[in-house]
Amino acid sequence: MEQRRPTRQISVGNERTGVIRIGGGLGGTTPAQVSVQTMTAGYTHTIDKCVAEIHKLQSAGADIVRVAVPERKDTKALGEILKQTSVPIVADVHFHYKRALESVEGGVHKIRLNPGNIDDRAQVNAVIDACKDAGIPIRVGVNEGSIIERKDKQARAKELGAVFSDNKNGYMLAIMIAKLEEYMDIFEARDFHDVCISAKSMDAALVIDAYTEISKRFDYPLHLGVTHAGPKETGCIRSVVALGTLLANGIGDTIRISYASDPVFEVEDGLEILWSLGARERVGAELIACPTCGRIQVDLFSLVQDVRTKLADEIRVPMKVAVMGCVVNGPGEAEGADIAVFAGDRKGIIYVQGERVANVPESEILDRLLEECRAFEARVTSGEAKLGQKRVDIVPPDPEGELGSGWEKMAAERHAPTPITINKT
Numbered sequence: 526m527e528q529r530r531p532t533r534q535i536s537v538g539n540e541r542t543g544v545i546r547i548g549g550g551l552g553g554t555t556p557a558q559v560s561v562q563t564m565t566a567g568y569t570h571t572i573d574k575c576v577a578e579i580h581k582l583q584s585a586g587a588d589i590v591r592v593a594v595p596e597r598k599d600t601k602a603l604g605e606i607l608k609q610t611s612v613p614i615v616a617d618v619h620f621h622y623k624r625a626l627e628s629v630e631g632g633v634h635k636i637r638l639n640p641g642n643i644d645d646r647a648q649v650n651a652v653i654d655a656c657k658d659a660g661i662p663i664r665v666g667v668n669e670g671s672i673i674e675r676k677d678k679q680a681r682a683k684e685l686g687a688v689f690s691d692n693k694n695g696y697m698l699a700i701m702i703a704k705l706e707e708y709m710d711i712f713e714a715r716d717f718h719d720v721c722i723s724a725k726s727m728d729a730a731l732v733i734d735a736y737t738e739i740s741k742r743f744d745y746p747l748h749l750g751v752t753h754a755g756p757k758e759t760g761c762i763r764s765v766v767a768l769g770t771l772l773a774n775g776i777g778d779t780i781r782i783s784y785a786s787d788p789v790f791e792v793e794d795g796l797e798i799l800w801s802l803g804a805r806e807r808v809g810a811e812l813i814a815c816p817t818c819g820r821i822q823v824d825l826f827s828l829v830q831d832v833r834t835k836l837a838d839e840i841r842v843p844m845k846v847a848v849m850g851c852v853v854n855g856p857g858e859a860e861g862a863d864i865a866v867f868a869g870d871r872k873g874i875i876y877v878q879g880e881r882v883a884n885v886p887e888s889e890i891l892d893r894l895l896e897e898c899r900a901f902e903a904r905v906t907s908g909e910a911k912l913g914q915k916r917v918d919i920v921p922p923d924p925e926g927e928l929g930s931g932w933e934k935m936a937a938e939r940h941a942p943t944p945i946t947i948n949k950t
């Protein structure tokens with residue numbers, strides 16, 4: 526993991542919702558943890574449903590929730606929605622700058638503007654002034670789909686593509702950067718810096734290139750995302766590739782995953798990316814499970830799904846729980862787990878921090894495992910036990926033995942490739 530790129534910092538929310546800081550490291554600010562955002566899928570003007578959806582997303586772990594405000598009836602609903610919710614709310618504005626002004630008046634905590642469809646300087650200035658007066662930030666969100674220039678496309682493509690001629694996404698990358706440079710000039714001229722930037726595409730490689738380029742040009746915090754990524758099943762891969770790569774390179778201060786699925790999945794997967802990278806402290810159990818093989822003797826796939834669902838519902842402590850198909854390789858593969866079950870011969874042997882506590886028939890594995898997880902959580906919470914304190918008792922290969930030469934090579938950093946000789950006859 527690269528060091529996080531220092532940025533300016535913006536704040537979203539207030540005393541009532543809690544303040545979520547985005548970015549940091551410049552101007553005496555401390556970098557905030559990477560936050561997770563999502564967006565409601567329903568209409569904003571159906572107030573009760575919108576509020577219920579926001580509550581659901583907040584419970585799933587969303588730090589910030591965005592709502593669409595395409596019509597006046599949506600911005601009119603904001604006041605009531607804000608009264609009934611306790612998470613920072615962002616108004617997503619496209620085409621009509623007045624929706625942004627109405628949203629600010631309605632009390633939202635941040636505005637998102639799209640340079641692709643609100644680019645009249647006077648209108649942008651009006652929104653900037655309103656946000657400045659209200660003390661709220663603006664996300665400048667460039668989207669590939671909304672900035673494609675249709676006039677004289679061939680000539681523009683040639684001209685712009687030349688700027689990033691060695692990049693496979695040269696033309697599109699150039700349009701995104703040019704649009705952003707032009708738009709940010711308006712903000713700079715107004716001396717408004719309470720800004721974060723996004724530049725999304727459905728193409729993971731373009732997303733990586735765009736944010737990498739933007740991170741060299743601007744010191745504003747970055748909101749990462751792959752837009753129109755598709756349903757969770759496929760969108761997940763694209764999002765993890767793009768966001769994981771950028772975050773591992775130290776780029777990105779807040780993330781939003783976009784699925785054509787329930788937005789709860791966006792929050793869950795966003796958090797999982799950050800937990801997996803160690804960018805945020807995990808909440809809840811971490812499940813380790815074997816992929817199964819010809820040694821399996823129980824219905825492990827069903828067991829893993831049941832354990833996963835129950836752990837997500839019940840456990841808040843970040844314990845590691847391993848579900849392994851056999852006792853042959855299971856203990857090695859589950860090393861480091863706090864709670865583990867090794868199945869075999871239609872039975873499950875359950876361990877708690879390395880200590881064998883039960884041997885139960887397959888039908889009782891789930892209940893007994895959960896019982897042990899709950900009891901362990903209680904012990905961790907009361908201070909009687911510590912996470913990761915014991916290890917599953919396995920004997921590692923002897924480093925001094927026949928295969929021990931690896932240690933010497935590793936210590937000497939000897940990993941130069943052997944030259945290849947090609948025999949020409």
Ligand code: SF4
Nearest residue numbers: 815817818850851854
């Ligand atoms: S734990 Fe056992 S069943 Fe599972 S993949 Fe490893 S060897 Fe196969």
